[in-house]
Amino acid sequence: MWKTVYAWLDERIGFDSLYTNLLDRPEPKTTWWNTLGSASMFLFILQGLTGIFLTVYYTPSPDHAYDSITYIMEGVAFGWLIRGIHHWGATLMVLVVFIHMLRVFFTASFKFPRELTWLIGIGLFLATLGMGFTGYLLPWNQKAYWATTVGTQIAGTVPFLGEFILKALRGGPELSALTLQRFFAAHIWIIPAVLAALMGLHLYLVIKHGESHFPTKED
């Protein structure tokens, strides 16, 4: 039975070419420093999964956001663990993505033929920071509220456009229910979609060019 199913699927998908194209590829000798990119992706997936669980109970309104988080922490079975992983995963993701970028910089892996991979990588880094920035407001506690207040204030100092950016971010001159609503939308739909698309491109390029080798005196 299993064999028939496998054969049927293989005919349509082609496991062999998948295997040779994706898995059985030659790579130069890699070190532990080369694992940071996949670690970033793992963290993104983990954030996605825990984030989906959190949205089941989370309510993005100033009246209920704080209480819904308290309920996740106290009332939901293993809610504290899911939120704990999401909370610390965010911190770790920023850190891992940043160190990944430093490694690529110091080994000059961004040079020909991987320039485009670097550009997309910068996009990924900024999207990660954006995830952190928008996610920070969602618990609607003192720390979140005031961090977002100063964060958007800094964006508001841009000459000429400052006022517009500030109002666009906050949805008005002050932090309000609108701010929370649009940060929530950005956090769970807009930025993750951009991030996932960029990640797909990034991965495609990494597979196409292979990982760069560790530079020696020759290079």
Next chain:
Amino acid sequence: MNDETKKQINERYERELGKGERFWPDTLFKDLIMSLGIFVLLILIATFVGIPAEAKADPSDTSYLPRPEWYFLFLFKFLALYGQLPLIGKIEWLATVVIPTIALGALTLVPFIEKSPHRHYSKRMLPISIMIIMVTGIVLMTITSEVPTVSEDGSEVLGILQTIAGIFIPVVAYILFFVFKNNTRLMLWTTSLAAVSMILLSGTVLALAPEKHGEEVEVATTLVDQIVAGQDLYSIHCTECHGDDGSTGIIAGVEGLEGEKITPINSRDVLYTITDASMYEVIAYGRPNSGMPPYGKTYGGELSKSEIDYIVILMRYSWDDRFEAPVIPELFPPLADGEVPSYDVHIEPIVKRYCISCHRPGKDNNNYLMTTYEEILTTGDHAEFNIIAGDENSYFLQTIQGTPILDENGQEIIGIMPPGKLLKPNVVDVFLRWIMNGMPKTAAEAGVLFQTPTPAP
């Protein structure tokens, strides 16, 4: 880059592939171990560190010290240091927009700025040195982000040291980098010296920094904690008018509101018909026409949003018969025979619940304040007679046992305490034992005085 170089690079890569590994299983294996390690680490942190509790967002609380996410702290610090610079320090958007945009732009365009095909560090000292100083600066500014630039005594030494470490040294180093860029040795020296001096200066700043005052905010997260927090707040802010159990219908003994008729707030009528949100609003806005002042900070009161929430929760779980209250721990541990109570364990929670409502600054209380141990023993118009170790005639003990203090003409100078309704006998007993045994402060001091009762013959 010409085709010849590209061909060389590709051939070089082919050679490395020849002596390399397979993606599956070699490379992927390492990746999987790394991800697994991260996963385990996250579970451990989530379990053993957890997430510190924070109070609900309160836009009216302007005393809250705003801080951005930790990974933006360096930017925050940079802005603070930049603001200290003479002249250009005033042009804010230079630091908030122009400099970050240039840095980010340079980072993005790195592949097009650094065009040489060489990858080994010895052949690209300039970019590597710049990055090292940049990252050192970012890390150090993150670490010192909590240190103020101006000390409490007005001295600006800390700010100057930080500006030297965070802005001055990097700028000098960058200039030197472009001068020395063809000399590997000098580059190495400049980078190391700059980085080390930045680290040493920041270390000095940290050592000189004023100790951080622990301004821990108690945040009640479990229902029991919230009810207890609500009880404490209720006793301080509400008891005077509404009574211990919310049953007061006519206010007595409150200046300005004497004889005012109010609705008992513990009745079914009130609890069944008013939602939590309305209760919250009554407490926050007050009832201007019936004498209830606003308690929300936004409206001039003393309570934060979380605190008003706790009071509402307390009211529900204590008086609303549709809610089943969880087991609330006792206010103080019951005393054994011969045990002497201490301020820390017994008196403080009792005083907080039953006395502080009136015995705090700004209330009519003969200047007797009870917010700390020292205040309880030494303040008040009658301090010398009030609490006397081992004396049953202390005013304090007389009044809480229902005997008012009279002057020589028979005029009452201190009424019974608390006014209206005496404390429960076991609470009075705690005060009696405490004063008769010399008012010990800590549990250890009280433990020494413990007398095992002589067994009955």
